[in-house]
Amino acid sequence: MIPRAAQSRPGVRIARHLAAGAVLHALLGLPGAPASGLQHEGHVMATDSMGVVWRMPPQPIPMPMMLPGLMGAIPGVTPFLPDPGRDPAMLPEAVFREVVKMADRDTLRLEAGFVRRTIGMRTFTMYGFNGQYPGPLIRVPQGAEIVVLFTNHIDLPTAVHWHGVRLENRFDGVPGVTQDPVEPGESFMYRVHFRDAGLYWYHPHHREDIQQDLGLYGNMLVDAPAPDYYGPANGEDFLMLDDLLVDEAGLFPWGREAAIQTLMGRFGNQLLVNGESRWETTVRRGEVRRLYLTNVANTRTFNLVLEGADLKLVGADVSKFERETFVSNVVLAPAQRYIVDARFGEPGTYALLNPIQAIDHFNGRFYPHTDTLGLVTVLDEPVTEDHGAAFSTLREHADVIEDIDRYRAEFGRPVDHELELTARVGDLPSDIVAVMALDTLYFPPVEWTDAMPMMNYLSTSENLTWVMRDTRTGKENRDIDWRFTAGEVLKIRIHNQRRSFHPMQHPIHIHGQRFLVLSRDGVASDNLAWKDTTVIPVGSTFDILLEASNSGRWMAHCHIAEHLEAGMSMVFTVAPG
Ligand code: C2O
Ligand code: CU
Numbered sequence: 130m131i132p133r134a135a136q137s138r139p140g141v142r143i144a145r146h147l148a149a150g151a152v153l154h155a156l157l158g159l160p161g162a163p164a165s166g167l168q169h170e171g172h173v174m175a176t177d178s179m180g181v182v183w184r185m186p187p188q189p190i191p192m193p194m195m196l197p198g199l200m201g202a203i204p205g206v207t208p209f210l211p212d213p214g215r216d217p218a219m220l221p222e223a224v225f226r227e228v229v230k231m232a233d234r235d236t237l238r239l240e241a242g243f244v245r246r247t248i249g250m251r252t253f254t255m256y257g258f259n260g261q262y263p264g265p266l267i268r269v270p271q272g273a274e275i276v277v278l279f280t281n282h283i284d285l286p287t288a289v290h291w292h293g294v295r296l297e298n299r300f301d302g303v304p305g306v307t308q309d310p311v312e313p314g315e316s317f318m319y320r321v322h323f324r325d326a327g328l329y330w331y332h333p334h335h336r337e338d339i340q341q342d343l344g345l346y347g348n349m350l351v352d353a354p355a356p357d358y359y360g361p362a363n364g365e366d367f368l369m370l371d372d373l374l375v376d377e378a379g380l381f382p383w384g385r386e387a388a389i390q391t392l393m394g395r396f397g398n399q400l401l402v403n404g405e406s407r408w409e410t411t412v413r414r415g416e417v418r419r420l421y422l423t424n425v426a427n428t429r430t431f432n433l434v435l436e437g438a439d440l441k442l443v444g445a446d447v448s449k450f451e452r453e454t455f456v457s458n459v460v461l462a463p464a465q466r467y468i469v470d471a472r473f474g475e476p477g478t479y480a481l482l483n484p485i486q487a488i489d490h491f492n493g494r495f496y497p498h499t500d501t502l503g504l505v506t507v508l509d510e511p512v513t514e515d516h517g518a519a520f521s522t523l524r525e526h527a528d529v530i531e532d533i534d535r536y537r538a539e540f541g542r543p544v545d546h547e548l549e550l551t552a553r554v555g556d557l558p559s560d561i562v563a564v565m566a567l568d569t570l571y572f573p574p575v576e577w578t579d580a581m582p583m584m585n586y587l588s589t590s591e592n593l594t595w596v597m598r599d600t601r602t603g604k605e606n607r608d609i610d611w612r613f614t615a616g617e618v619l620k621i622r623i624h625n626q627r628r629s630f631h632p633m634q635h636p637i638h639i640h641g642q643r644f645l646v647l648s649r650d651g652v653a654s655d656n657l658a659w660k661d662t663t664v665i666p667v668g669s670t671f672d673i674l675l676e677a678s679n680s681g682r683w684m685a686h687c688h689i690a691e692h693l694e695a696g697m698s699m700v701f702t703v704a705p706g
Pocket of ligand 1 (some may be wrong): 290292332334465636640684686688
């Protein structure tokens, strides 16, 4: 393979004759170079007109060696920061989100704009919906339809997608598929109809690798009419899980013309809950808190553990589970939601943790790593209304079971469509490509953290393509255009290729419809819930049952923002039944 990149893209400067061993070490993580790339003399530092410069990406673990060939290498696109000419001190400080209770036919004005955010001790120029972080929490009764008058006051075109909501196609907010992007200064009116109870979220669907990362996301909670739809709880918390990549100089730049970090997606080094570096709450002994969890990170999959609490898994993306179950941890990939009841039996201070297995490619080993996301103080005072008995009873949700019963006859149907998930390398330097190919011998089913920040930094949506391939037609990504009719039910098999260039898990999201995960690697699911996003680990095969119920032209894609930017999306059309 000819490394066109090294010649044609002035930004990418990498020695092309490195010994394979050296390259392997390089992949494995590069040298902790000084944060300011300006110190690398002899390398062209791409700057945008506002003077934003690339610098070496922060390293998750200290890397033992320096690789001269990759030193100072930069992505082949210009760096982007939001409004770099503006002093954040001149911006309004974002305020914590408001709960906006809305009824059928109510109107919400929603504005994407610049805000000043203070995270920890640091101040950044970021984006916010209505000056809030996260965006307003929209709470509506099931069946309501609201009008959202959206205005774009940021410096990029955008559009708002109502993730998981089975609304009318033209309001789905996907530029290029359902609408034109909303240019800076312009507006768009959305009508959002909430037909399913549960937890949803909204976010931009245009360069979301930048916009969502900078704070444009918010939750929606749709309340079912039945007061006992969920079991009893003493309170609720909405936790939006995220991460942000920062270094000494501030926010780490994004790619302007195209996304960077398309290999693994952009992992942040600062974990956030609701935009803050720590979630804190106080409960009484015996209290049951309902936790509404949403992963809004670009690529990070969380593994949540809540010390000192019993956890009961109640609901997923678009419905409750058939049966409640007690769990020890909750794994959420980007865009996924879970509804979990937590009961705190003993007084004390407990942490919300993200324990993961990180990978050290350099030494060929996994190592445990734990981040603390929050702290819960349990007072030694009993809760006034004790729901302990109800909590310890696992409910069966007859409404969900009956709804799914209508589809059980289709569980055994033959596979209607098959997708394979893989990657294709374009202009990445050939030595690196060769060594990455050797490196598939040992791989994690889920990448929990960025183990190769330098390689990731140099990959863009121009030199790496992530692929969804229809194995029967050979069509890929946006060339796939499946045709369904409303009322049809389809079995789709999705296989995540292990032998691809740096395989990775993919959270696959289907717009406008709902689906069931029937089986994973041939093992049938024994407790179903309706979903809009499911994460396929490396090497795995999932069979899903898609209910094509909502007409229109819809997108399906990987919800790792950088994989979406790097091609991993397709469209399908549902004709009215
Ligand atoms: Cu959450 Cu296509 O989006
Ligand atoms: Cu992906």
